[in-house]
Amino acid sequence: MTSAAPPAGGTRWLDNRNVLGALFMLPAAVLLLAFLTYPLGLGVWLGFTDTKIGRPGEWVGFENYEFLWGDSVTRLALFNTLFYTLVASIFKFGLGLWLALLLNKHLPFKAFIRAIVLLPFIVPTALSAIAFWWIYDAQFSVISWVLTKAGLIDRYIDFLGDPWNARFSTIAANIWRGVPFVAICLLAGLQTISPSYYEAASLDGATPWQQFRYVTLPLLTPIIAVVMTFSVLFTFTDFQLIYVLTRGGPLNATHLMATLSFQRAIPGGSLGEGAALAVAMVPFLLAAILFSYFGLQRRRWQQGGGDA
């Protein structure tokens, strides 16, 4: 926060600052209340009804949730979502941090390399997912072609046709898209670390590993917490990639909460059930946000409280 307080009094505009503030907030507030807050509440309500497309529903209490709790597909989707989020996030963090450290070194064409690294994050996921769809094709996959020529496999891999293959293939595509985001954000964090720390550490005879472990990592922890929370949120609620690559198949092995909720609500027509599935994601998101909150708190005291 800036320490200087806004000037009090003086002109007539300032006398009704609250009125003017409300006026300035109005356009944003109208849009957000109508298309964010209201639907959010409506979603919770829909989850307690048996609404179908084209038919208003009746209050059914926790029936949807009871049904979903006993539904094996929902359980599988929850497992898939947690597995997908966990594995993808670990790899995104590891690879992202590694890439950030590489990009932080003295390199020729540094700005150019940094710019193209972010490309996977820029282009529409649905469109890059199509490229992965073709790369994972059961008959003409280029990965299978290379592995066959190298003599490592003798049959083409069915990337998206086998449950576990499909899980790992979609996770790989998700990692591909997420690593640039993590790397570029962490790189920004690395660049704020003053070189004098490394100078001091190297004078004290610290090895590169020790410098990383005792200088880089502690100073980077707060931003890691925030970046990874965002990353976890995006991954947990992912929809596009799965929808394009597998539509949840084979045998629901790659259905995530979001894709299952879409399938039940829009093609399936059970808005109530779909909404309940979406609401069921909220506790997990809240957990991630609380994690982020404590990450931010920690950052504040580390920097002496003067920075927000």
Place this chain on the structure above:
Amino acid sequence: MSATNPPPAGEAAAAARIAESAAPAARSGDDVQGMRYLESRTRRLVTLYLPLGAFLFVLLFPFYWMAITTFKPNAELISREGNPFLVLDPTLAHLRKLLFDTAYPEWLWNTMLVAVTSTFLSIACSVLAAYAIERLRFRGSRYVGMSIFLAYLVPPSILFIPLAAVIQKLGLFDTRLALICTYPTFLIPFCTWLLMGYFRSIPFELEECALVDGASRWQILSRIILPLAVPGLISAGIFAFTLSWNEFIYALTFISSSEVKTVPVGVITELVEGDVYHWGSLMAGALMGSLPVAILYSFFVEYYVSGLTGAVKE
């Protein structure tokens, strides 16, 4: 804090150089100078250039694959002979099919229209909101700022079902207006949050002087704050544009007629016909749909990166 201006690259490079020079000094104290130089060259190759090369290869390969598939004739696409990394007989047939036999140009136009409109709408709303929260300091502005941040964390995949009901009720179903109205729900929180950071870095004294001279708040915003916040506006604009260009789930849910679809949805729902995949035109569609954002991004990389990292670091 102005998280928006990364420190000069030289500083980071200096840090890296220090970190590197520390290594051989600590390990091989009595080596001859030349040996040490050679060792650090190979070390650099193994620890820096090889992994970086591998990263770049993997990150860029899908784009290469998209591009090369676009120009490959069907016979080469479904052949396992020959080298799939090269095109022997490039063709424009897939592009021609995409542009003249499908509604692709319309989808491009729709996407452009929706992205530009919702971006401008969101920026306008966000400028006012951010100024009010950050500078007018009306009663409760702190809480409004917090809720804007929380709104940013609400993912579209838990909103699309009730939003579909709202859109239906408003009679906007299957129109571009449905998208223009709903995209700001994720654009405004982001842009407001970003602009709040920019406005915060503008000194209060400028505003005080203008107030003393009798300027109205509106004049202050339009004549003083906005010109100073142009980099922030560009960051927010680029970011909002790419976010709306890439949006998928709302467009998939709210739109059903081909002539109002956006590129990502159109390519997924209309170019995939049954079990026969027209890989060439699918890839052409993906390539053409990615190019506009990629080109725009290439002009404003720094703004985009500062927007991305600024929003995360705030």
